Amino acid sequence: MLVTTIFFATDVHGSDICWNKFINAGKFYGAGIIILGGDMTGKAVVPIVYQGNGTHRAVLLEQTFTLNNEDELQQMIKKIRSRGYYPYLTTPDELAELDHNPEKVQQIFRQEVLKTAERWLDYADEKLKDSGIRCFVAPGNDDMFELDDLIRSSKCVTLAEGQVIKLDEYHELISSGWSNPTPWHTYREESEEKLLARFEAMLSKVKNPRTSIFNLHVPPYASSLDDAPELTADLRPKYAGNSLIPVGSRAVRTVIEHYQPLVGFFGHIHEARAATRIGKTLCINPGSMYEQGVLCGALVTLSKDKIKSYVLTSG
Numbered sequence: 001m002l003v004t005t006i007f008f009a010t011d012v013h014g015s016d017i018c019w020n021k022f023i024n025a026g027k028f029y030g031a032g033i034i035i036l037g038g039d040m041t042g043k044a045v046v047p048i049v050y051q052g053n054g055t056h057r058a059v060l061l062e063q064t065f066t067l068n069n070e071d072e073l074q075q076m077i078k079k080i081r082s083r084g085y086y087p088y089l090t091t092p093d094e095l096a097e098l099d100h101n102p103e104k105v106q107q108i109f110r111q112e113v114l115k116t117a118e119r120w121l122d123y124a125d126e127k128l129k130d131s132g133i134r135c136f137v138a139p140g141n142d143d144m145f146e147l148d149d150l151i152r153s154s155k156c157v158t159l160a161e162g163q164v165i166k167l168d169e170y171h172e173l174i175s176s177g178w179s180n181p182t183p184w185h186t187y188r189e190e191s192e193e194k195l196l197a198r199f200e201a202m203l204s205k206v207k208n209p210r211t212s213i214f215n216l217h218v219p220p221y222a223s224s225l226d227d228a229p230e231l232t233a234d235l236r237p238k239y240a241g242n243s244l245i246p247v248g249s250r251a252v253r254t255v256i257e258h259y260q261p262l263v264g265f266f267g268h269i270h271e272a273r274a275a276t277r278i279g280k281t282l283c284i285n286p287g288s289m290y291e292q293g294v295l296c297g298a299l300v301t302l303s304k305d306k307i308k309s310y311v312l313t314s315g
Contacts, residue, residue, distance in 0.1 A: 002168060002169060002170065002303065002304060003301060003302070003303055003308065004032065004033065004167060004168050004171060004301070004302045004303075005029070005030060005031040005032055005033070005299065005300070005301045005302075006031055006032075006033045006034075006035060006167075006213070006263075006299070006300045006301075006302070007025045007026055007029050007031035007033070007034045007035070007297055007298070007299050007313075008034075008035045008036075008037060008215070008265045008284070008286065008297060008298045008299075008300065009022050009025065009034075009035075009036055009037070009286060009295055009296065009297040009298075010036060010037030010038055010039065010140070010217070010265070010266075010267030010268075010285075010286065010288060011037070011038065011039040011140070011267045011268070011270055011287075011288035011290060012036070012039070012040060012084070012288070012290050012295070013039055013040070013041065013042055013043060013084040013142070013288070013290045013291075014040070014041055014042020014043065014081075014084035014085060014086065014113075014116065014290075015042070015081070015082055015083065015084040015290040015291070015293060016078075016081040016082050016116075016120075017081075017082040017293040017295075018084075018290045018293065018294075018295045019040075019120050019123070020123065021295040021315070022034065022036060022295060022297075023123060023124045023127050023128065023135070024127060025295070025297060026128075026131070026133035026135075027131065027133065029299050029313070031133070031299060032132065032133060032134065033133070033134050033135075033136070033167060034133060034134070034135050034136070035135075035136045035137075035160070035173070035175075035215055035265065036135075036136070036137045036138070037138065037140070037177070037215055037217055037265055037266065037267040038138055038139055038140020038141070038142075038143065038177035038217040038267055038268070039139075039140035039141070039142045039143060039177075039217070039267065039268070039288075040117060040120075040137070040139060040140070040143055040147065041113050041142050041143050041144065041147075042084045042085050042086055042113070042116070043084060043085065044085055044086070044109075045085065045086045045087075045088045045105070045108055045109050045112055046058060046059070046060055046080045046085045046086065046087055046088065047059075047088050047090050047095055047098075048067070048073070048076065048077070048080075048087055048088065048089050048090065049090055049091065049092055049095055050089070050090070050091050050092075051066075051092075054068070054069060054070075055067060055068050055069075056073055056076075056089075058076055058080070058087075060076075060079070060080060060083070060085070061083075081116075082293050083290075083291050083293070084290045084291055086109070086112035086113070086116065088108060088112060110144065110146070113144065113147075114146055114147070114150065117147055117150050117151075118150060121150060121151065121153070121154045121157055124154060124156055124157050125154055125155045125156045125157070128156035128157075129155065129156055134158070134167075135156055135157045135158065136157075136158050136160040136165065136173065136175065136215070137151055137157055137158070137159060137160060138159070138160045138161045138175035138176060138177045138215055138217065139151070139159075139161060139177045139188070140177040140179070140188065140217045140267065140268065141177060141178060141179040141182065141186040141187060141188040141189050141217060141218070141268070142186050142187065143177065143187060143188065144187055145187060145188075148161065160173065160175035160215065161175055161176060161177060162175070162176060162198070162201075162202060163175060163202070164202055164205045164206055167213070170208070170211050170304045170305065171211055171212060171213060171262070171302060172206050172207065172208070172211075172212045172213070173212065173213045173215060174199070174202040174203065174206060174212065174213075174214055174215065174216075175215040175216070176198060176199065176202070176215075176216055176217065177217040178190060178195060178198060178217065178218075179195075179217055179218035179249065179268060180192055180195060180218060180248075180249040180250070180251070182247075183231060183235055184235075192249060192250050192251045193251075195249060195251035195252070196251035196254060196255070199216070199251060199252075199255045200255070203255065203259060209259035209260070209261055210259070210260055210261065210262065210280075210305070211261075211262050211304070211305050212259075212261045212262065213261060213262060213263045213264075213265065214255070214256065214259075214261045214263070214264040214265065214281075215265045216249075216252050216264065216265070216266060217266065217267050217268050218248055218249045218252055218266065218268045219248040219249070219252065219266035219267075219268060219269060219272065219283070219285050220248050220249065220252045220253035220256050220264070220266070220278060220283060221246055221248040221249055221250045221252070221253045222246040222248065222253070223246070223248060223253065223276055223278060223283060224272065224274055224276055225248065225266055225269065225272050225274055225276060225283060225284075225285035226246045226247050226248025226249075226266075226268075226269050226272060226285075227244040227245070227246060227247075227269065227271075227272050228244065228245065228246075228247045228269050228271070228272065229241040229242075229243065229244060229245075229271075230243040230244065230245045247269065248266075248268075248269070252264075252266075253278070256278050256279075256281050256283065257278060257279060260279050260280045260281050261281050262281070262282070262302065262305070262306075262307060263281065263282050263283075263284070263300055263302070263307065263310075264278075264281055264282070264283040264284070265284055265298065266283065266284065266285045267285060267286070267288065268285075269285065269287075270287055270288035270289070270290075271287065272285050272287065273285060273286060273287025273296060273312065274287075275298075275310065275312065282300075282307055282310065284298045284300070284310070284312070286298045286312055286313070289314070294314055294315065295313075295314065295315060296312070296313070296314045297312070297313045297314070298310060298311070298312055298313065299311050299313055
């Protein structure tokens with residue numbers, strides 16, 4: 001009997017340690033297929049400012065660190081990267097200049113995002129070659145479009161965005177990292193109507209939607225996988241984050257309800273870690289704890305037209 005085991009994770013947001021864990025998850029969990037659901041990009045650059053006499057200073061998560069030698073500097077660079085930020089070596093003069101030049105800051109951010117992604121893909125190619133493990137990535141709404149060409153250049157990582165991919169004799173994968181509009185106006189977001197058209201374009205090529213896997217970054221609307229803190233007009237959490245509202249996609253819910261795939265993999269809402277069912281479809285959001293260096297995931301084993309088992313993982 002055919003058995004296919006898939007490991008899914010999402011929203012690693014620049015964390016070196018989470019990406020490395022993802023790439024090694026196939027071997028660790030015994031999965032022949034690993035899928036990343038989007039949002040590879042970190043949130044910010046962290047300046048490491050040269051102070052003279054071989055010392056540097058950095059502020060990470062509102063804590064100031066003085067780095068007295070090369071070992072301490074390298075440890076801080078590793079710590080920043082593990083938490084999903086981009087270390088940037090600079091001087092007091094350049095830092096003062098950057099305070100008045102937001103365009104240059106954006107250039108540096110873009111440069112560090114792409115440099116990190118290149119390093120990640122080199123790591124994946126090294127670890128996955130000759131392993132037999134297939135790796136699929138669909139950049140999420142926070143990911144700039146330049147990442148797509150970088151992923152295409154990889155020998156072992158397949159860009160899954162907009163594709164219908166045959167996983168085995170019975171199961172096909174569709175993927176998209178696009179989302180419905182967010183308050184942050186990110187790279188890959190669009191109206192529900194356009195999202196639905198995007199999904200239908202893939203689904204028109206799927207032979208059997210009922211045994212397929214949907215890797216769609218944004219969760220279905222009102223599924224509990226999309227519960228996020230309600231925000232004020234200035235984008236602060238209402239009631240100290242205790243008021244939750246659904247922010248998922250109605251287009252995603254529509255295609256799940258209509259096509260009833262075997263499994264739906266989602267992300268986007270880090271705190272909504274859960275599994276639920278919409279009709280016959282098992283819907284999973286493994287959540288994200290990238291800032292703690294913890295990779296949240298889902299391990300799913302499929303037979304021809306059934307889910308044999310699934311478990312949410314973290315580590």
